[in-house]
Amino acid sequence: MSVTILAIESSCDDTSASIIRDGYMLSNLIANQDVHRLYGGVVPELASRAHQANIIPVVDQAIIQAGITQDEIDAVAFTRGPGLLGSLLVGASFAKGYALAQSIPLIEVNHLKAHVMSHWIKVPGKEMPLPELPFLCLLVSGGHTQLLIVKDDFSIEELGSTIDDAAGEAFDKCAKVMGLTYPGGPLIDSYASKGNKDAFKFTRPRIADLNYSFSGLKTNFLYFLRDRIKEDKDFIAKNIEDLSASLQQTIIDILLDKLVKAANKTGINQIGIAGGVAANSGLRSRLLEEAKHRDWEVFLPEFRFTTDNAAMIGITAYYKYLNKEFTGQGTSPLARYSIT
Ligand code: KG4
Numbered sequence: 001m002s003v004t005i006l007a008i009e010s011s012c013d014d015t016s017a018s019i020i021r022d023g024y025m026l027s028n029l030i031a032n033q034d035v036h037r038l039y040g041g042v043v044p045e046l047a048s049r050a051h052q053a054n055i056i057p058v059v060d061q062a063i064i065q066a067g068i069t070q071d072e073i074d075a076v077a078f079t080r081g082p083g084l085l086g087s088l089l090v091g092a093s094f095a096k097g098y099a100l101a102q103s104i105p106l107i108e109v110n111h112l113k114a115h116v117m118s119h120w121i122k123v124p125g126k127e128m129p130l131p132e133l134p135f136l137c138l139l140v141s142g143g144h145t146q147l148l149i150v151k152d153d154f155s156i157e158e159l160g161s162t163i164d165d166a167a168g169e170a171f172d173k174c175a176k177v178m179g180l181t182y183p184g185g186p187l188i189d190s191y192a193s194k195g196n197k198d199a200f201k202f203t204r205p206r207i208a209d210l211n212y213s214f215s216g217l218k219t220n221f222l223y224f225l226r227d228r229i230k231e232d233k234d235f236i237a238k239n240i241e242d243l244s245a246s247l248q249q250t251i252i253d254i255l256l257d258k259l260v261k262a263a264n265k266t267g268i269n270q271i272g273i274a275g276g277v278a279a280n281s282g283l284r285s286r287l288l289e290e291a292k293h294r295d296w297e298v299f300l301p302e303f304r305f306t307t308d309n310a311a312m313i314g315i316t317a318y319y320k321y322l323n324k325e326f327t328g329q330g331t332s333p334l335a336r337y338s339i340t
């Protein structure tokens with residue numbers, strides 16, 4: 001029996017729709033919202049308005065690009081949370097209406113779990129090995145930094161998480177201090193590739209267990225720049241590449257330290273990263289480096305599946321469909337929604 005899912009993601013500032021058939025991605029459309037660039041961060045009210053304008057054309061294109069017709073869709077999935085309530089409401093309302101109109105089941109998906117599940121998206125004509133379970137995953141996004149185990153039944157156990165800022169926030173906030181536009185993570189990544197990672201030393205937190213903290217680094221970075229700018233007002237412009245490389249290296253060291261500890265503690269050797277920061281080239285190459293001298297099999301999601309996308313919602317929904325985990329029309333979005 002073939003299963004075709006229409007999936008919708010609208011938790012933040014990307015409107016995305018995807019068609020997933022039997023675990024294979026047939027299409028994955030993403031409409032980005034440029035309006036936020038002017039404000040240095042996502043403006044919730046503008047985000048929900050843009051979702052409203054984008055959702056129908058994006059869904060339409062996802063169906064056309066998949067080369068299917070609407071009556072081939074067996075279920076419609078949407079992101080229930082976590083995210084911006086107004087943004088989530090657009091996707092959830094659309095999915096509910098679509099399920100009702102087409103008389104097909106509705107499937108709700110946790111956005112964080114979907115980031116992790118992106119490792120199971122299959123691309124036609126591009127067969128890749130899928131992780132075996134249990135799988136140890138470092139989820140690093142703009143709002144979350146968590147060490148997670150995907151267990152044999154695809155349920156999630158959390159080993160640790162950040163006690164303050166997320167890794168993506170550390171990238172974005174430090175980028176903002178350097179005068180870079182939002183989101184600064186990708187910009188730091190690109191400057192870092194031309195810089196010296198040992199040029200400057202920044203603070204590393206001492207946090208118990210498998211938890212993370214990034215707020216100290218952010219403050220340290222801010223004060224460091226403030227002092228240097230007093231001596232030379234062009235300090236940032238002259239050193240942007242070395243600053244980026246050193247900052248990125250510090251964030252990667254912090255992330256890897258706990259990931260190694262988690263792998264040693266659990267004995268799991270199937271290791272992956274997920275979420276927007278998983279696009280970071282330094283983090284990706286460091287992980288491949290670590291795998292060489294450890295008994296690790298490392299999984300790096302394709303770039304297009306690291307940041308927010310509906311294919312990851314679709315693959316999560318596909319496994320829920322197989323378990324007949326459907327949602328009633330009474331469901332509503334959740335701004336906060338735990339992954340476990
Ligand atoms: O998962 P995501 O798309 O949205 C959330 O659910 O948060 O992650 C967005 C985060 C932003 O903080 C962005 O700066 C960061 O991912 N990011 C990166 C890179 N690409 C995206 N951070 C570092 N290096 C990158 N190449």
Ligand code: ZN
Nearest residue numbers: 115141307308
């Ligand atoms: Zn996300």
